[in-house]
Amino acid sequence: MAPHNPAGHPGDSSPELRFPAALTRARSRRQMSMRALAKAMGFDPSYVSHVEASRYPASADFVRKAEQVLAAEGQLWNAWQAENPAAPPQTVASRGTTGLIVELDHADLRYDGTRYHAAMRRTIVNTGPAPVTRYLIRISVDRHPGNVEASNQLYRSNPLTFDELNLTATCDGEPMDWQPKLDRDSFKEIWLRFGNEHGRFPLYPGQRATLDYAYTVGDDKWGHWFQRAVRLPTLALSVKLAFPTDLSAAVWGSETSTTAEAVTLHAPITHHVDADKGEDVFEWATGDPPLNSRYRLEWRFRGRTDDTGADSDQAPDLRLASDRMKAAGIVQQGDPILTQPAELFDLPAEADRARDLIDMLLAAMQRVREHHVFGKGMGLAAPQIGIGRAAALVQPPGDDANPLVLLNPTIVVSSPDTDEQYEGCLSFFDVRGLVPRPRRIEVEHTALDGSTTITIFTDALARLVGHEIDHLNGHLYLDLMRPNVHPIPVETYKGTGHAWRYQ
Numbered sequence: 001m002a003p004h005n006p007a008g009h010p011g012d013s014s015p016e017l018r019f020p021a022a023l024t025r026a027r028s029r030r031q032m033s034m035r036a037l038a039k040a041m042g043f044d045p046s047y048v049s050h051v052e053a054s055r056y057p058a059s060a061d062f063v064r065k066a067e068q069v070l071a072a073e074g075q076l077w078n079a080w081q082a083e084n085p086a087a088p089p090q091t092v093a094s095r096g097t098t099g100l101i102v103e104l105d106h107a108d109l110r111y112d113g114t115r116y117h118a119a120m121r122r123t124i125v126n127t128g129p130a131p132v133t134r135y136l137i138r139i140s141v142d143r144h145p146g147n148v149e150a151s152n153q154l155y156r157s158n159p160l161t162f163d164e165l166n167l168t169a170t171c172d173g174e175p176m177d178w179q180p181k182l183d184r185d186s187f188k189e190i191w192l193r194f195g196n197e198h199g200r201f202p203l204y205p206g207q208r209a210t211l212d213y214a215y216t217v218g219d220d221k222w223g224h225w226f227q228r229a230v231r232l233p234t235l236a237l238s239v240k241l242a243f244p245t246d247l248s249a250a251v252w253g254s255e256t257s258t259t260a261e262a263v264t265l266h267a268p269i270t271h272h273v274d275a276d277k278g279e280d281v282f283e284w285a286t287g288d289p290p291l292n293s294r295y296r297l298e299w300r301f302r303g304r305t306d307d308t309g310a311d312s313d314q315a316p317d318l319r320l321a322s323d324r325m326k327a328a329g330i331v332q333q334g335d336p337i338l339t340q341p342a343e344l345f346d347l348p349a350e351a352d353r354a355r356d357l358i359d360m361l362l363a364a365m366q367r368v369r370e371h372h373v374f375g376k377g378m379g380l381a382a383p384q385i386g387i388g389r390a391a392a393l394v395q396p397p398g399d400d401a402n403p404l405v406l407l408n409p410t411i412v413v414s415s416p417d418t419d420e421q422y423e424g425c426l427s428f429f430d431v432r433g434l435v436p437r438p439r440r441i442e443v444e445h446t447a448l449d450g451s452t453t454i455t456i457f458t459d460a461l462a463r464l465v466g467h468e469i470d471h472l473n474g475h476l477y478l479d480l481m482r483p484n485v486h487p488i489p490v491e492t493y494k495g496t497g498h499a500w501r502y503q
Contacts, residue, residue, distance in 0.1 A: 019063070020054045022079035026070040027052075031501065041065040074233075074288055099128040100135075102234040103208070109226050110242040110279075116222045119214040124203070124232075131202035134179075134191040135211060139165065140366055141186050143223045145327060149386075151367070152360050155185035160221055162188070169213035174201060176211075185359060186221075187366050227296040227370055230289045238285035239297060244278060248303035251282045256294045256373050265295065292373055321372075321429040321490055328367040330384050333428040333476070337383045342390040342472040344408045348450040354391060354407055355448065357382055361393045365403065368426060375498050379464045381471035384427055392468035396461060397499055404461075408446040409469050412454065415440035421500045422493060423467060423477050431487035432495075435477045437463050439502070459502045 027037050038045040050056035063080045104123040109116060126132050141160055144150040169176040169192045177196050182189035194202050203209050228237060243249040253265040269284045326332050345354050364385045381392040394404040420436045441462045444454050457465045467477060
């Protein structure tokens with residue numbers, strides 16, 4: 001039942017934006033009953049019922065706890081504050097989040113004509129119950145966005161190395177040790193450790209610290225783009241780009257969230273000239289960015305006749321979804337390779353070739369994720385990057401989950417229990433199709449050493465894995481849709497950025 005909306009309620013004349021309605025929507029998205037929500041928050045169930053029905057006003061403490069339990073990314077607090085303009089603005093303490101919070105995320109990227117120098121600053125607060133001993137950072141480069149063959153060839157023969165990055169990091173001025181987590185040809189994940197040779201300095205609950213780290217990359221490996229991804233609750237985000245004035249840089253940007261396709265930046269990019277340094281300076285900032293949103297700045301140098309960057313002031317991310325996937329190097333529907341069964345690997349004899357292909361898939365997957373937020377997880381099969389071999393990657397939901405590697409996968413058992421959900425495919429990403437699939441599958445696949453394993457996948461992972469195995473068998477999800485059921489335009493699909501739901 002929709003919550004009661006008394007006339008003349010202060011702060012907001014729109015029922016859709018009021019706190020009770022926002023609470024109901026957030027609870028429904030999490031598939032929580034009022035009783036379950038009340039238990040998780042430590043409130044009486046009748047109180048939650050009265051708040052949703054607008055019979056009782058919500059207290060600030062109630063809103064903070066609801067934010068935390070429902071992971072509402074500030075939406076509940078903002079709705080409540082609209083009705084209570086005298087309430088204090090949202091701060092770290094009012095985010096209702098336990099764990100690390102980023103108060104300020106600032107990136108400073110300077111180009112000297114041959115190398116890019118990145119200096120990053122994060123002011124973080126530990127609002128969780130345990131000490132923090134490390135902080136994860138990511139460095140991703142792509143000299144040829146949209147040209148998968150050129151990128152693969154470049155980084156296979158000349159990979160990005162830690163030595164050339166010359167990474168340095170400090171915590172409140174104290175040097176930090178660092179440790180690689182993932183080392184790929186064009187993508188690195190690195191743990192910054194709260195410690196060095198002189199001792200450890202964990203960030204304890206309630207403490208705040210400023211992290212500074214910097215690295216350099218030559219323009220032979222860095223393309224004309226820079227992206228910021230919001231992976232932790234963040235209060236403020238800003239970027240500064242500086243280019244030599246004689247290059248006459250043009251800069252634009254786009255943003256993507258878990259609830260929307262890519263659009264042009266809502267906040268403008270400002271520009272001024274620093275005559276003393278001979279630089280064009282471009283700055284952009286936003287407040288309270290949604291969790292898992294991505295902000296991409298791109299540029300071209302009009303003063304450089306041999307520039308190989310973008311050839312238009314129109315951001316590629318504003319094109320059709322399928323065009324963005326094509327720009328990321330994904331083979332599109334109509335290419336014969338998508339209808340041909342992939343060739344199996346002879347393992348372990350072809351282990352090196354399989355490893356190379358896995359690296360190529362990881363690089364392509366990283367490029368794709370720069371263009372879109374995948375709330376349901378994602379997958380990528382070798383034919384989709386133009387290679388007809390039996391290899392695929394499946395990325396479970398969540399940025400921290402490691403991709404699953406599938407070599408020579410075959411479904412050996414499918415459960416009779418099926419369900420029907422909307423799927424997307426990177427090879428025709430402008431639409432979404434309602435596809436029936438088994439909720440449980442058993443998949444036999446091969447390791448690099450030639451041994452075989454049977455892995456059981458259920459629900460969302462069963463759907464993701466089944467989709468990729470279909471690609472390796474030369475099928476698209478269109479082949480599985482019921483008669484007279486047709487794909488719908490992605491613009492009308494309402495599930496972007498959200499997980500599939502299962503009873």
